Amino acid sequence: MAFRRGGDTLEKLELIYKGAEAYLFKSTFLDTDVIVKYRLPKPYRDPLLDRRIRRDRTILEARIIARVKELGVPVPALYMVDPEKAIIIMEYIHGIRLKELINHANISTIETYVREVGRSIGIMHSAGIVHGDLTTSNIIVKEGTPYIIDFGLAQYSDELEDKGVDIHLFLRSLESTHPRFVDRLFKAFMKGYEEIVGSRGKESILEKVREIRMRGRYVEERRLRKQ
Amino acid sequence: MIILGIESTAHTFGVGIVRDKDPFILADVRANYIPKEGGIHPREASRFFATKAHEVIKQALEQARISINDINAIAVALGPGLGPCLRVGATIARALASFFNKPLVPVNHSVAHVEIGLKLTGARDPVIVYLAGGNTMIIAFNDKRYRVFGETLDIALGNLIDVFAREVGLAPPYVRKGVHVVDECADKGSKLLDLPYIVKGQDVSFSGLLTAALKHYKTGKYRLEDICYTLREIAYSMVVEVSERALAHTSKNEVLLVGGVAASRRLQEKFKLMAKIYDASVHVVPPRYAVDNGVMIAWTGLLAYKHGVVIPVEKAVVRQRWRLDEVEIPWRS
Ligand SMILES: Nc1ncnc2c1ncn2[C@@H]1O[C@H](COP(=O)(O)OP(=O)(O)OP(=O)(O)O)[C@@H](O)[C@H]1O
Ligand SMILES: Nc1ncnc2c1ncn2[C@@H]1O[C@H](COP(=O)(O)OP(=O)(O)OP(=O)(O)O)[C@@H](O)[C@H]1O
Ligand SMILES: [Mg+2]
Numbered sequence: 001m002a003f004r005r006g007g008d009t010l011e012k013l014e015l016i017y018k019g020a021e022a023y024l025f026k027s028t029f030l031d032t033d034v035i036v037k038y039r040l041p042k043p044y045r046d047p048l049l050d051r052r053i054r055r056d057r058t059i060l061e062a063r064i065i066a067r068v069k070e071l072g073v074p075v076p077a078l079y080m081v082d083p084e085k086a087i088i089i090m091e092y093i094h095g096i097r098l099k100e101l102i103n104h105a106n107i108s109t110i111e112t113y114v115r116e117v118g119r120s121i122g123i124m125h126s127a128g129i130v131h132g133d134l135t136t137s138n139i140i141v142k143e144g145t146p147y148i149i150d151f152g153l154a155q156y157s158d159e160l161e162d163k164g165v166d167i168h169l170f171l172r173s174l175e176s177t178h179p180r181f182v183d184r185l186f187k188a189f190m191k192g193y194e195e196i197v198g199s200r201g202k203e204s205i206l207e208k209v210r211e212i213r214m215r216g217r218y219v220e221e222r223r224l225r226k227q
Numbered sequence: 228m229i230i231l232g233i234e235s236t237a238h239t240f241g242v243g244i245v246r247d248k249d250p251f252i253l254a255d256v257r258a259n260y261i262p263k264e265g266g267i268h269p270r271e272a273s274r275f276f277a278t279k280a281h282e283v284i285k286q287a288l289e290q291a292r293i294s295i296n297d298i299n300a301i302a303v304a305l306g307p308g309l310g311p312c313l314r315v316g317a318t319i320a321r322a323l324a325s326f327f328n329k330p331l332v333p334v335n336h337s338v339a340h341v342e343i344g345l346k347l348t349g350a351r352d353p354v355i356v357y358l359a360g361g362n363t364m365i366i367a368f369n370d371k372r373y374r375v376f377g378e379t380l381d382i383a384l385g386n387l388i389d390v391f392a393r394e395v396g397l398a399p400p401y402v403r404k405g406v407h408v409v410d411e412c413a414d415k416g417s418k419l420l421d422l423p424y425i426v427k428g429q430d431v432s433f434s435g436l437l438t439a440a441l442k443h444y445k446t447g448k449y450r451l452e453d454i455c456y457t458l459r460e461i462a463y464s465m466v467v468e469v470s471e472r473a474l475a476h477t478s479k480n481e482v483l484l485v486g487g488v489a490a491s492r493r494l495q496e497k498f499k500l501m502a503k504i505y506d507a508s509v510h511v512v513p514p515r516y517a518v519d520n521g522v523m524i525a526w527t528g529l530l531a532y533k534h535g536v537v538i539p540v541e542k543a544v545v546r547q548r549w550r551l552d553e554v555e556i557p558w559r560s
Contacts, residue, residue: 020475043504044467044497046460048419132428153428 010036010089021152026092033092034079037061037152041086054086057152062088064129064154071127073120074147093149095142102136102178110181111188113139113146118192120148121166125205126196130155130162135173164208167193171209229253230532231287231298231323232525235316236308236336237361238267240276242287243522244298245529251346253291255522256283265393273311280319287521295327300537302332302528304339306549307361313545321540332528333538336519337362337551340512341373342530343523344485348510351481354473358466358494359486360385363431365473366551368559375552376473377429385488387433387462395444395451402490405514409455410491416456420449424461429472431465459493467497471504480507490514530558 010027013036017024025036039054062081065088069075076091098117102110117139124131131138132153140147155162170189174182194202234241238261244254258279260272288295303320306313324331340362341355355366355373363379382390388409392398397408422439425432440458443449474482482502488494489511502509516523534557 020472042464042468042471042501044500045464046419049424049460049464053424155427 010034027089029079029089033094034089035076035092037088037090039086051084055083058083058086058088061151061154064151064156065090067127068124068129068148068151071123073123074145075151076147076149093140093142093147095140095147097137098139098141098146099136099173099177101141107181107184111184113141113144114185115188115192117146117148117170118189118194119196120146120192121170121189122193122196122201125163125166125193128156128158130157130159130166132162132166134166134170136170136177137173160204160208161212164205164212167205168209168212228299228529228533229291229293229297230300230302230332230525230529231284231295232302232304232334232521232523232528233316233320234304234336234339234519234521234524235276235312236304236306237312237519238272239519240279240283240315241519241521241524242283243520243525244287244291244293245522245525247529247533251526252522253293254287254289255520256287256290257520258283261399264399266390267309269309269311272309273315276312276315280315284319284323295323298327298329300330300332300528300532302334302524302532303543304336304524305333305543306336306546308336308545308547310545310547313547317543317545321543324543325540330532330537331540331543332532332536333543334524334527334531335549335551335554336524337364338373338554338556339523339527340485341366341483341551342527343516343520344483344510344512346526347513347516348483350483350508350510352479353481353483353510354470354477354479355483355485356466356470356489356498357486358384358484358488360389362486363433363466364551365429365470367473367477367479368556369477371555371557371559373551373554373556375550376476377431377469380427380430380432381434382437384433384462384466385486387437388459388488391437391440391455391458394441395454397451397455405490407488407491409459410493412452412455413459413493416450416452416454418450418453418456419460420453420457422454422457422461424465426465426468429469431469433462433465436461463491463494463497466494467501470498471501474502474505474507480505481510482507483510483512485512485517487518489517534558 010029013025013027016026022037022039027034027036041050065075065078076093078090080089138150171186174185228247230245232243239257239259241257245251260275301320301324303316357364361383363383364375365377366373389401392408423435425435440454443454498509
C-alpha cells in the first residue's frame with residue numbers, strides 16, 4: 001500500500017500491529033519515522049455507515065491528539081489526517097513502553113515517569129478529555145519523557161465516571177504488570193494528578209475509583225480485556 | 228441421572244427434564260405469558276405462572292414417562308430476572324425438593340442460556356454473544372468463570388427492538404414466522420438515516436439510539452422502513468463490533484450466538500461476515516432453545532449437580548441481579 005499526498009510519498013510501509021479496528025504501519029515521511037494508523041473497513045456494516053464511523057473516529061482521534069498536544073502533554077505529533085481514507089499519520093515515538101520498562105529500570109525512576117503520567121492525565125481531565133484505554137502499554141518513554149499514545153477510545157467528557165475509569169484502568173494495569181510496587185507507583189501517579197487538579201479533585205476521583213471497583217465487574221474483566 | 232429444571236425468570240414458565248445420555252431431552256413444556264398490551268407486567272405474569280405451574284409440571288413428567296421419584300434433583304433458575312416471576316419458580320422448586328426429599332440445584336439463567344447453546348451446537352470454547360430481552364453480553368470462559376468482556380450500558384438489544392416495534396405500532400406480536408417485525412420492516416428499507424452509533428470501548432449503549440429513532444418516527448418525515456433499516460443496521464453492527472474485539476483479543480476461533488435475538492437471520496449474516504476475517508466459525512443456538520425454556524435450566528442443573536452444586540432449601544432465595552460472572556463453573560476447565 002502506498003499513500004500519496006501533495007507529492008510526499010510514504011516509504012517502506014511495515015505492518016507492526018494488527019488490531020481489531022486498525023492496522024498500524026511504520027514508515028518514513030519527509031525523512032522522519034512515522035506511524036500510519038489505518039482504520040479498516042468492515043464487511044458487516046452498511047457501506048455508508050462504515051465510512052461514517054471510520055471517518056468520525058479518525059477525526060475524533062486526530063482532534064484529541066492535537067488538542068492534548070496543545071495542552072502541553074507529550075503525545076505524538078500529528079502529521080496528516082485523511083478522514084475519508086481513515087488514516088492518521090503521526091510521529092513515531094522511539095522509546096520503550098512503560099509496560100516493559102517497569103521491569104527493568106529502578107523503581108524511583110519509574111516513579112518519576114508515573115508521576116509525569118499523572119500530571120498528563122490531570123491536564124487532560126481538567127480539559128474535559130478522557131483517554132479511554134489508559135494502560136502501561138499505551139505509554140512510551142522516550143528520553144526520559146513518558147508519551148501517551150492510542151487515543152482511539154478517547155472522548156470529550158466531563159463525567160467523573162469516565163475519568164474514574166481512566167484512573168481505574170491505569171491502576172489495573174499497574175497491578176497486573178508490577179504487583180510488588182503498585183502502592184508506590186499509584187501514589188506517585190496520584191501525586192502528579194493532584195498537582196494539576198488539587199486535593200479536592202483528587203479525593204473525589206479516588207472516591208469514584210473505589211466505587212467503580214466495588215461494582216465488581218471491572219475488577220476482573222477489564223483487566224482480562226486488556227490481555 | 229435425571230434432572231427436572233424450572234424456568235420462570237420473565238415471560239415463560241418452563242419445565243424441562245433431561246438426562247446424562249443422548250438424546251438428553253426427555254421433556255420440554257412451556258407456558259408463555261403474553262401481555263394484553265405494553266411490556267411485561269411482572270405481577271400479572273407471576274399470577275399466570277402460579278395458575279399454570281401444576282399443569283406444566285404434570286405434563287412434563289408425562290412427556291418424559293417418569294414419576295417424580297425417578298428424578299435425582301430439582302434445578303431452578305434463581306436469577307437474574309423479575310422478582311415476582313422468579314419467586315413462583317423458586318417456591319415451587321423448594322416445595323418439590325422438600326416434599327419429595329430431592330436435592331435442590333441453583334441455576335443462573337444467563338449461564339443456562341450459554342450452556343444449552345454449547346450443548347446443542349457443539350461449540351468448544353467460543354466467544355459467546357448473549358442477545359436477549361434483558362441481556363446483551365459478550366462472554367468468554369476464562370479461569371473457572373464466564374467473564375463478561377462487554378455488555379450494554381443501558382437497555383438490551385431485544386428490549387430495543389421490542390420497544391421500538393411497540394411504540395411505532397408494528398407489535399405485538401413481536402415475531403412473525405420466526406422473523407422479528409423490526410427485521411421484517413427493515414428488509415423493506417434501504418436508506419441510512421442519521422442515528423447514533425454508540426460503542427464505548429467494549430461496551431454498547433442503545434438508549435440514545437432508541438430515543439433518536441422514535442424522534443425520527445414522530446416527525447413523520449421519514450419512511451418507517453428506513454428507520455427500521457437504520458436502527459437494525461446500527462444496533463447489530465455495534466454488537467458485532469464489540470464481539471469482534473473480544474474475538475481478536477482472546478484469539479478464540481468460534482463465536483456462539485445465544486438468546487432470543489440470535490434467531491435473527493440478518494444478525495447471523497453479519498456475524499458470519501465478521502468471523503470470516505478471523506477464520507472463525509459461527510454457531511447459533513436453535514431458535515426453540517434460544518428463548519427461555521426449562522430444558523436449559525435442567526441441563527445446566529445436571530452439569531452443576533454432577534459437580535456437587537446444591538443449595539439448602541432455606542437458602543434458595545431469588546437474586547434478581549445475579550450476574551453470570553459471579554458463578555463458579557466447576558464443570559469446565
Ligand atoms: N506513535 C507511536 N509510536 C510508536 N509506536 C506506536 C505509536 N502508536 C502506536 N504504536 C504501537 O502500536 C501499538 C498499537 O497502537 P494503538 O494502541 O494506537 O492501536 P489500537 O488499534 O488502538 O490497538 P488496540 O485496539 O489493541 O488498543 C501500540 O501498542 C504501540 O506499540
Ligand atoms: N427471530 C427473532 N429475531 C430477532 N429477535 C427475536 C426473534 N425471536 C425472538 N426475538 C427477541 O428475543 C427476545 C426474547 O429472548 P429471550 O426469551 O431469550 O429473552 P428474555 O428472557 O426476554 O431475556 P433474558 O434472557 O435476558 O432474561 C425478545 O426481545 C424478542 O423480540
Ligand atoms: Mg492500544
